[in-house]
Amino acid sequence: MTKSLEIIVCGAGITGLGAAIALKRKGHQVSVVEAASQLQEIGAGIQVPPNSSRILKSWGLESKFMAKVMWPKSVAIRRYATGEVIGRTKMNPILQDIYGFPYWFIHRADCQNILYDAAVEAGIQILLGTPIESVDEKGPTVKLQSGQELRADLIVGADGVRSRTRASALKEDVEALESSQCAYRATVPVDLMNSDPSLAHRMTDVNANLWLGPDGHIMGYPIRSGEMYNLVLVSPGKASVGKWNEPADVKEMRSHHANWEPTVQRLLSHVTTCLKWRLAYIPPLERWVSDNGRVVIIGDAAHAMLPLLSQGAAVSIEDGAALAECLDLVIDLVDLSLVLRAFQDLRKPRCETISKAALSLVDLWHLHDGPEQEGRDLKIKQDLINTVVEKTSDSKSSLDTMRDKLVPWMFGYDTVREVSVD
Ligand SMILES: Cc1cc2nc3c(=O)[nH]c(=O)nc-3n(C[C@H](O)[C@H](O)[C@H](O)COP(=O)(O)OP(=O)(O)OC[C@H]3O[C@@H](n4cnc5c(N)ncnc54)[C@H](O)[C@@H]3O)c2cc1C
Known part of the structure; x- marks a missing residue:
């Protein structure tokens, strides 16, 4: 019979919350420790492809997501200088027809909040404002910055690209590789979009736009059931790795796209504030599991990737689901090491292949x-x-x-x- 484990998940991002839900559904005792004292309204819209909507649906969260997502019909790929549509990637309903699950757009904060509420509802203890200092595979224990130590059967490091779990328990002393690119995030409220006759139709015509240009691209689509138009603008620049909410200079952001087509200029003219973050990725690691098989890293901690295939959060959600399935094979604690290595062997090649593919698109x-x-x-x-x-x-x-x-x-x-x- 599967052993019910005591599990601590480090980090309440999309990865950590997803994993906690998957593990709890399998009957494990799960708690989550998160540095932030409250979930913040940061980040941008993210895309939820069928490989992750399949899992979210299996966790019974479809109706919660349906209340927040947009269903894009297609992505129009445009030339930066003229706005001419070069091609279209069809999304809904065709992807649902092919893969059985939809492709959604959602605000990152909405996605995280839905997962947070589901975790709390499932009885998972989430300790906010609880930064970890380090993880020791012996025990294994999580040492909090407060000095307190928490012990568990298994510790899951979902603490993002600058993971302390990775550095302390796995001794994987890697720095994220910084690309030369920076992502600016801005939103334009629906009122402003509607007040501009050249933009209003973009709120109801649910198609994403991807402008490709020299040294940069812009992705734009409506989010929050049409409350705002989301823009992610990628161009050369500097920002801190792993910091999602660094304020950016709007003028600097506009300057990268000064000679782009009139619609881009109209959109950017309505932007009053923006955030930026550095696009960085983790090179393939030697391992995701500690020597004694009591600590495992998942999500961006293990495989942060460039966002060009919109798969980072999706494969992180897969990690949590796969981990929960693999742990079904644990009858006794001594099995953990073998089972987690099987988990690693299954997940590492997939995530690293997708990461490499995303990098090659830049x-x-x-x-x-x-x-x-x-x-x-x-x-x-x-x-x-x-x-x-x-x-x-x-x-x-x-x-x-x-x-x-x-x-x-x-x-x-x-x-x-x-x-x-x-
Ligand atoms: C511009 C951009 C666009 C993207 N678009 C998409 C997309 O369309 N689709 C998609 O699938 N993915 C996308 N991604 C990728 C996706 O956002 C990430 O892969 C995903 O959010 C990673 O989640 P995570 O929980 O692993 O890490 P994080 O979101 O970084 O969360 C880590 C958590 O751990 C906490 N933490 C960190 N250190 C500690 C500590 N010491 N103690 C306790 N807690 C700690 C943090 O506070 C945080 O809450 C995009 C990424 C970027 C940069």
Whole structure:
């Protein structure tokens, strides 16, 4: 019979809360320790692809999400200088038809709040304002910054890109690799959008827009049931790694897109404040599990990735679901080590493949005008946007179409089934 474990999850981000819910549903005793004293309204809109909406639905959260999400029909890929639509990636209802689960847009804070409420409702103890100092695999114990020590059977590090769990218990002394890119996040309230005749239709026509330009891209879509238009603008810049709410200079943000098409200018003219964060990723780690198998890291702590495939939170939600499934095999504490290694073997290749693919998209999306950009746009026109591109060693940009492999594998992944067949 599966052993009910005492589990401490470090971090109440999307990963930690998701894992806590999945573990509790399996009958484990779960508590979460979170540094922030309250969940903050930070971050931007995030996309919830079918591989994660499948899991959220299985946790009984569909109606909660339905009240907050937008259902995009497509993403229009546009040329930065003219706004011309180069191509369209279809989303709903076609993705639901193909994969059985929808593609949603949601505000990151709404997603985190839904998970938080579900965790509390399930009886999970969440200790806010409780920063951890370190994790010791012996015990294993979590040492809080207050000096207090908490012991458990298993400690799950979901404490983000600058994970203390990773540094202390796994001795994985890695720094996130900082890309040269920075993401600015801004929102435009629906009233302002509606007061501008050139923008109003973007609130009701639920299509995302992705403008590709030299050294940057902009993703825009409505969120919060149409309360605001969400903008994520990626361009070269500096910000702190792992800090989601660093205030940014609006003028600086606008300056990166000064020569972009009129709609972009109209949108940016309505932005009064914005935040920024550094795009960073964790290189492939040697391991996610401590030597004695009592500490495991998941989510951004294990595989923070660039957001170009919109999969970071999705695969982090998968981590929690997969971990809970794997722990079904634990009959005795001595089994933990083996089971967690199996978890690691299942999850690491998937997350690292997606991370690598996201990284390879940066150069492609940010091409300067010229033959390579024209080649890319031609491929997009030919409906090959769902591709992942690799630069060849001779540095000629080759569009290596993986639409038929990578996208179905990302979106169609059934985490629970994968654990049972592995
Ligand atoms: C611009 C951008 C756009 C993105 N868009 C998408 C998207 O569309 N779709 C998608 O799936 N993903 C997207 N992602 C990725 C996604 O946001 C992340 O992968 C996901 O939020 C990571 O969640 P996490 O819980 O692992 O980490 P975090 O969100 O960083 O949470 C970690 C938590 O741990 C806590 N913590 C940290 N240190 C301590 C400590 N010492 N003690 C206690 N608690 C601690 C933190 O306070 C925090 O609450 C995007 C990322 C970026 C940067």
